[in-house]
Amino acid sequence: MFYLIIDILGTIAFAISGVMVAMDKKLDLFGVFIIAFVTSVGGGTLRDLLIGNTPVAWLKDPTFLITILSAVVIAIVFRNKLKYLRKSLFLFDTIGIGLYTMVGIQKGLLIGLSPIMCIGLGTITASFGGVIRDILCNEIPVIFRKEIYATACILGGVGYFLLRKLPITDAYPYVGGIIIVIGIRLLAVWFKIALPSIYKN
Amino acid sequence: MFYLIIDILGTIAFAISGVMVAMDKKLDLFGVFIIAFVTSVGGGTLRDLLIGNTPVAWLKDPTFLITILSAVVIAIVFRNKLKYLRKSLFLFDTIGIGLYTMVGIQKGLLIGLSPIMCIGLGTITASFGGVIRDILCNEIPVIFRKEIYATACILGGVGYFLLRKLPITDAYPYVGGIIIVIGIRLLAVWFKIALPSIYKN
Amino acid sequence: MFYLIIDILGTIAFAISGVMVAMDKKLDLFGVFIIAFVTSVGGGTLRDLLIGNTPVAWLKDPTFLITILSAVVIAIVFRNKLKYLRKSLFLFDTIGIGLYTMVGIQKGLLIGLSPIMCIGLGTITASFGGVIRDILCNEIPVIFRKEIYATACILGGVGYFLLRKLPITDAYPYVGGIIIVIGIRLLAVWFKIALPSIYKN
Numbered sequence: 001m002f003y004l005i006i007d008i009l010g011t012i013a014f015a016i017s018g019v020m021v022a023m024d025k026k027l028d029l030f031g032v033f034i035i036a037f038v039t040s041v042g043g044g045t046l047r048d049l050l051i052g053n054t055p056v057a058w059l060k061d062p063t064f065l066i067t068i069l070s071a072v073v074i075a076i077v078f079r080n081k082l083k084y085l086r087k088s089l090f091l092f093d094t095i096g097i098g099l100y101t102m103v104g105i106q107k108g109l110l111i112g113l114s115p116i117m118c119i120g121l122g123t124i125t126a127s128f129g130g131v132i133r134d135i136l137c138n139e140i141p142v143i144f145r146k147e148i149y150a151t152a153c154i155l156g157g158v159g160y161f162l163l164r165k166l167p168i169t170d171a172y173p174y175v176g177g178i179i180i181v182i183g184i185r186l187l188a189v190w191f192k193i194a195l196p197s198i199y200k201n
Numbered sequence: 202m203f204y205l206i207i208d209i210l211g212t213i214a215f216a217i218s219g220v221m222v223a224m225d226k227k228l229d230l231f232g233v234f235i236i237a238f239v240t241s242v243g244g245g246t247l248r249d250l251l252i253g254n255t256p257v258a259w260l261k262d263p264t265f266l267i268t269i270l271s272a273v274v275i276a277i278v279f280r281n282k283l284k285y286l287r288k289s290l291f292l293f294d295t296i297g298i299g300l301y302t303m304v305g306i307q308k309g310l311l312i313g314l315s316p317i318m319c320i321g322l323g324t325i326t327a328s329f330g331g332v333i334r335d336i337l338c339n340e341i342p343v344i345f346r347k348e349i350y351a352t353a354c355i356l357g358g359v360g361y362f363l364l365r366k367l368p369i370t371d372a373y374p375y376v377g378g379i380i381i382v383i384g385i386r387l388l389a390v391w392f393k394i395a396l397p398s399i400y401k402n
Numbered sequence: 403m404f405y406l407i408i409d410i411l412g413t414i415a416f417a418i419s420g421v422m423v424a425m426d427k428k429l430d431l432f433g434v435f436i437i438a439f440v441t442s443v444g445g446g447t448l449r450d451l452l453i454g455n456t457p458v459a460w461l462k463d464p465t466f467l468i469t470i471l472s473a474v475v476i477a478i479v480f481r482n483k484l485k486y487l488r489k490s491l492f493l494f495d496t497i498g499i500g501l502y503t504m505v506g507i508q509k510g511l512l513i514g515l516s517p518i519m520c521i522g523l524g525t526i527t528a529s530f531g532g533v534i535r536d537i538l539c540n541e542i543p544v545i546f547r548k549e550i551y552a553t554a555c556i557l558g559g560v561g562y563f564l565l566r567k568l569p570i571t572d573a574y575p576y577v578g579g580i581i582i583v584i585g586i587r588l589l590a591v592w593f594k595i596a597l598p599s600i601y602k603n
Contacts, residue, residue: 049250200482
């Protein structure tokens with residue numbers, strides 16, 4: 001129940017971030033919906049394709065589609081007020097990537113992948129929806145250029161596997177991993193920390 | 202036999218639309234062929250990947266490859282005359298998306314998906330070849346910006362499921378759905394109807 | 403052992419080519435790594451998705467990840483010296499696409515695909531990592547515009563199937579195919595041969 005609420009909040013935050021990018025490009029109604037949809041489910045879909053978990057989840061469970069459709073309609077209606085929600089949306093988004101990272105890691109563990117690959121799957125789950133969104137909007141993905149985003153996912157994943165070595169029940173590492181992702185992202189934004197750009201001198 | 206002819210005509214129309222976009226970008230021979238190929242089979246390929254129907258269809262049946270290769274060669278040879286075929290190509294393309302929508306819906310029904318997801322698969326089948334074409338050509342997909350295209354697929358799919366509720370044999374809803382897709386697209390182009398763009402005031 | 407060394411050299415060359423493209427776009431550390439990674443494994447990943455060979459290879463074998471990570475770190479540290487390696491990197495890259503073409507063909511033969519589709523899979527394996535790299539960097543893929551690249555793969559594949567008709571052990575066609583790919587690419591670069599661009603007069 002608790003996880004479900006986080007999942008729904010994350011899905012909504014991702015969908016609205018898609019709506020906002022799509023509006024900047026002046027896409028039509030269908031385009032806005034597709035961008036919102038891929039931002040929300042794109043990462044999990046890529047993960048499921050890579051591990052062969054098909055049909056992909058959103059085809060079997062209409063919850064995602066209905067949630068995203070509702071979020072898109074509401075976001076479009078209140079599109080001139082979204083700026084007042086900026087902080088809430090950032091928070092939902094951050095909680096969402098924390099949860100998605102852990103969901104991706106669990107999927108990897110279920111099929112017996114090594115921790116490093118599980119962390120990779122978690123990072124893909126949390127961050128590649130945004131990558132596909134940016135590609136469809138003809139932009140170089142923002143997470144390749146600035147912001148601590150994927151880095152937070154990777155470190156949260158590392159934290160999860162370290163915590164799992166302690167003699168505690170499995171829920172603690174799970175929640176601990178989410179908290180690490182959220183904490184690093186908040187600190188990075190707070191202190192304006194970003195990965196260095198790489199270019200020739 | 203009837204469906205096969207429509208399928209071949211649709212494949213050809215999609216391939217030639219790919220050739221025309223690729224020529225605008227002055228791609229080389231290989232680039233033109235790849236763009237034509239993904240325009241034709243990209244939607245069905247994405248659908249098959251999402252539902253886990255692999256190896257994807259065109260790997261198992263060389264008909265698509267041969268049809269597309271022939272269409273590309275002919276389109277390149279007569280590239281300065283293609284404008285005279287604009288209306289025929291538009292018609293083939295429109296018939297093609299009608300058929301592809303129904304093909305996608307059938308694939309969804311076969312694996313027991315809900316009607317709404319079947320309609321989604323049909324729309325992906327009919328319209329995402331063009332999306333991949335535009336991404337490879339470094340453009341924001343045209344169907345996200347203007348034209349009633351995906352909307353026609355969605356409404357045709359809704360029509361199909363409504364017609365299926367009537368006590369008639371299954372061929373009628375199938376053909377009915379195709380006719381709805383074609384009709385809406387023709388009306389939209391005729392009356393210059395497009396979805397509204399969404400942007401901040 | 404011999405193939406493994408070629409494979410590692412090819413992976414490294416592909417990864418460094420990714421680093422160089424990513425540096426031109428001034429991506430951050432994560433972006434550079436992802437571009438290097440998809441350049442190396444993107445073609446094989448797309449091939450595995452199309453034939454349903456999942457989980458994809460790099461999830462199961464950390465060799466690729468470790469090789470690419472090491473290559474990225476070294477390439478970044480020595481980023482101002484990479485130009486002195488231009489010729490070696492071109493050679494590794496060329497040997498790499500020769501090998502990757504044959505690897506893709508073998509995967510197709512294993513699941514009983516026709517020679518023409520096996521050649522398609524080989525070409526995808528060798529050249530679509532670069533396509534995904536360019537898409538993520540918001541460029542029209544370079545292999546659609548200039549350079550004999552995919553063409554060398556296709557002709558190497560044709561050579562392989564022709565050589566297989568001779569009464570010789572299977573290693574000869576395999577190595578023969580690689581040599582054909584390498585030879586055509588070197589000749590094309592040497593004599594500055596490219597496919598013709600296609601556009602309206």
